[in-house]
Amino acid sequence: MREFRIFVQKEFFHIFRDRWTTLILLVLPVLMIILFGFGITTEIRNTKFAVYDPSRDAATQEIVNKLESSDYFTLDSYLSSPGDIEQLFKEGRVGFVIVFGEKFYQSMLHTGDAKIQLIADGTDPNTASILTNYATALINTYQQELFASQLIAESGKRGITAETRLLYNPTLKSAYNIVPGIMGMILMLICAIMTSVSIAREKELGTMEVLLVSPMKPFLIILSKLVPYFTISIINYITILLLSVFVLKVPIAGSLVLLTALSLLFIFVSLSFGILISSLVEKQIVALLISGMLLMMPAVFLSGLMFPVESMPQVLQWFSHILPVKWFIIAVRNVMIKGLGFSSIIKEVAILTGMGIIILMASIKKFKYRLE
Template structure:
């Protein structure tokens, strides 16, 4: 027969344990609220303010009117004007813009003669959802402007479109979702495994009581952190190679750029993930705390890094937060090398941001570990 008093006694004992473990209690109470607010603002499939790179070969009133129509919409915004059509494609290679607009020099001449003319749109197809949205937006705006021009142009003698938009999808012309998802999944897997592995390393030493033995040795905090990371670097390097091979064999995702560059930058990213794991390990007293803190970092990183939802659709404050997640930049690197085939010159910005974050994380981890030893 069940004894209510014994159940209440055990429950009371458990409440006391929960009160004593303040860190886990705070995480359990705050984390759901934090994730709800974060995901509620960040998770959005609406895409607006897509950046445009514009080449205006005509430089006339009509071409400027078309550019203004594109810029004044809620969906597209002119980011830069360039001097050559090739510069438009380079802007997409560097990831500065998602759409390139090329207005030919004969644009206004044909328009004033009542002849059909054209405008070319170069669209970054590495993200199929953004590419489809960009294609739809650009075509709608041009067709609307074309109708206005047709109604005002007395020289036009037929009902065909005055201005024809030609959309050229770059990097992923067939808009296969696997080519967009697989690079992101590779980065996500590597991040999650490395952080979870290292997050428990120092905590395990604390719980077993062996951390005191390490403190008694002449090992410095830097030597201990590097020593803890080193075995996992080789393990993570092996995982990187396996995921790239399986992505090619199973999903047919070819690496268009340099494999050596990808592996080198992948190793740098893995170092950042391992450093984050070490940091979580230094601020945790138990493996349960380490697990909670790991989840508190890993779950937002999935959403904020641009792995699933476009960062362009996020509010500015959420976009700002995403800039402090290494996976954000590694996703850019992965998709840049695998899908676009770009080199190190085009990836200087995400590489610099990633390196900066790594240095900050390692310094903070070492300083925190020194305090732990004290």
């Protein structure tokens, strides 16, 4: 056991004597959660809008006030002609423009065909659709209030009003979506990438050869490599949870024990992945590229962290199934955000366990081959 202890200590020296490695392992996760948590946001706040209003009556004034008094929008300016609209978008000054029809209030009261046009910048479709949805909702509210107070609807027609309620994330905070994703990415980054690079480094430097000639069991060599990264993953897991609860204000709705067990399972899968990659390659840079391109990139794009998987082409959806991180993120969402119990994540746990065992077996087999 003494050789194992000395060996684990050596691995910690490798990590803490290299400033960049230390930074990547301990500071990067904190930065990522703060950047993603605050920076990448799908919320709309204080977006500027312009108004072209030939009517200038009570109703249009009321609607503009309604938009401006919300948290989402700020009035930029009134336009004197519709021709200015394009120029505004080119300058990027406003998020959207609202155009009222002529004789708006009159039309609304009498002919019932008052027209409003919402113009948004389609080069960023996500933002554009969120903006117009919010604005439409506000305009609808105004309409209902007006009908209620003035009883215009006594003529008989009362439209159906759909009321949307978002469960689990009532205020539409994007951090709810970000935290599980970041957790998956960071654990994978540390376990898979750093482990595979560290083993590949020993091969590249020639120290692995010396270790393999020594009486030390290959199994122990690998195990002692895993201990530091496992420890650091646990530290990061705790940091992420603390940051998300106290800084991003995302509460842990479900069981902490279950969430921890789930994360340990994912750490195990990622570590196995790291060993498998390192058993296939000889160079650090290759290990880095493979783990970066094969694990991180798809993890970011296909795991549902940024784009919904459901709206992707069928082929990509199939591909996303083989990514462990996707299942981890789904399970974390269920436990941490929705507060569901074990029965809700049986499928994800089973898939992750299966993947872990298969990957570990493949890497052990591969590692033995290298000794023959």
